[in-house]
Amino acid sequence: MSTAEMVVERIERLARISAYPWNLTRRVFSPRQAEAEGLVLAWMGEAGLSSRRDPAGNLLGRIEGRIPGGPAILVAGHVDTRADASPYDGALGVLMGIAAVERLVRQGTSLHHAVEVVAFADDASSRFPVPRLGSRAVVGRIDPHTLDFDDDYGVTLRQAMQAHGLDPERLADATRSVGDVLAYVEVAAEAGPTLEQSGSPVGVVPALTASSVLRVTLKGAAVHAATVPMAFRHDALAGTAECVLEAERIGSSRDRATVTVGRLDAQPVPVSVVTGSVTFGVIVQSSDDAERHVVAAELVAAFNRIAGRRRLEIAVEQGIDPDATRCDPGLVRLFERAVEASGHSVVQLPQGMPTDASNMSVLAPVGSVLLRCRGGVGWGPAGIVDPADVAVGLDVLTFVLAALTTGSDATPSDTLDGHRKSS
Missing domain, CATH: 3.30.70.360 (Alpha-Beta Plaits)
Known part of the structure; x- marks a missing residue:
């Protein structure tokens, strides 16, 4: 089984963990979410990552660099879902991050900097009106009254966190300092038709809409x-x-x-x-x-x-009129080189959906790529990414992580093995 096929198999396995048998709905801090997180933590361990859960409920899988406890490159997604979600929404970024780190370890890459794979809590915000709670907590953007928000059944966020084994009074302890994060990268399925029309499997994001x-x-x-x-x-x-x-x-x-x-x-x-x-x-x-x-x-x-x-x-x-989040020009160029190294033409397209990158840009430079999705519905229930495109995305992500963690320009022979080399 190739690395890309393993990622797809894991995505399909997570998709079977749902509150309802007729669609994928896995709300944050629910029993189904806990079950899914158990699998993700196990997969992090298999990849050689040490894992933990921070006070906000974010899952963190880490492989150390040259200096233990030093700053890290983060690659992230989420495991909770909105109602009637795509299996690839959020989980794609987490599982590709795990696979890319495992690939670096297997290749014997000397890591100067740590790499962390993060599954942010409540990115989908399908239960509480707190979009991207996990990354908000990491950058210190949590209002204390947030814990009093309740869901459709009258359960407050405070109660839900307690039921999930978390101490809501320690939510602020999830905050990290600017020096903790060197760079933040995301991989997601495109929620639009641009890549299908262009014929390219991966697009580089210059900014978030x-x-x-x-x-x-x-x-x-x-x-x-x-x-x-x-x-x-x-x-x-x-x-x-x-x-x-x-x-x-x-x-x-x-x-x-x-x-x-x-x-x-x-x-x-x-x-x-x-x-x-x-x-x-x-x-x-x-x-x-x-x-x-x-x-x-x-x-x-x-x-x-x-x-x-x-x-x-x-x-x-x-209403509130925030500025667009700009991806770091250096990371944009690095992703473009990675796409070219994978044998594909570079397509730039903005990320039209809100993501944790908007919050994480407070701490570090951010970069993002989108993978082609059948019908351009990457965030809807019909959203599917072909395994061949997952393989290209893995090549690109591994290239970028290798370059960032070694502080050098990675070459295709150092980092790529997806669809062109055996896993």
């Missing part, structure tokens, strides 16, 4: 549809329809940003009444902050023009 969120309210007059002629109406729903089409036009005119109109709340509901008020959300996403801000401003201007022409009142609120 950020979002600008607008909440738009149009107000007109709620009048009876049978008694008010069309020319005298101030129809908020008709104005919203025009805004939606204009948002689509603006988004379609841009190559580096997407525009999506979300939920619409219309009042009143009866079909016999002209809609008096509509509130809708718009999300602008891009890895280019300047482009995202320009598009958001263009949308606001267009909505105001529509409201003025239709004699509607308009209010636009903008």
Whole structure:
């Protein structure tokens, strides 16, 4: 069995551990999660990694470098899942990290720096409204009130952690200092069609997409549809329809940003009444902050023009508008060399889904690659990565880890064995 086939077999084994037999749902700090973590810890041990669980519930598998206890290169994913998840979502990064480290050990690579494989807790945030709890704890971004958040059954995060054998009062002890981490890398399945269309099995991420969120309210007059002629109406729903089409036009005119109109709340509901008020959300996403801000401003201007022409009142609120997370240029170039060494052309594409890299960028340079997924649905239940593409991803990851941990430019003969060499 090749290394890539072993990774796929382990992913399929984890996928059988689920709260429901009809889909993959493995919530954080649940019995099913504990069962999955037991397997991951065993696989870390088989690969020669010493393993532990930190106070936030993150699993850490470590192989020491020249100086025991010294700073480490981290490669990470997660084992908990959202509801109805892909088997490859999160687990792919963890299991490929374990396999890549095992490959380095087997090849006798002299590690100057430690390497850690991390399975972050609550990355999927399918149980509590705390996205990426594990990496938040590692970088010290945990609000104490977080422990009081509860799930759909009234179980608080504090109670869930206690049931999982953790002490929630020690959550802050998971925080690490800047000097603890030399670099942070991720491997994930692409949640989009770019790699399939390009024909490349792996893409290098220059940045993670950020979002600008607008909440738009149009107000007109709620009048009876049978008694008010069309020319005298101030129809908020008709104005919203025009805004939606204009948002689509603006988004379609841009190559580096997407525009999506979300939920619409219309009042009143009866079909016999002209809609008096509509509130809708718009999300602008891009890895280019300047482009995202320009598009958001263009949308606001267009909505105001529509409201003025239709004699509607308009209010636009903008939510939190974080900057995009930029991957380290040196890591981007290193990943590109690794892709070229594997015999494939370099494709750059932004990571459109939120990941732990956004938090970890506080501590260290971050880098990321995405693997081609059938149908571009890497985070959905149908998401599958072909074993041949997993093999290429392993070659790339091993190349990068070898270069980072030895402090030298690795060569293909030193690090690659996936689909071109026997495991």
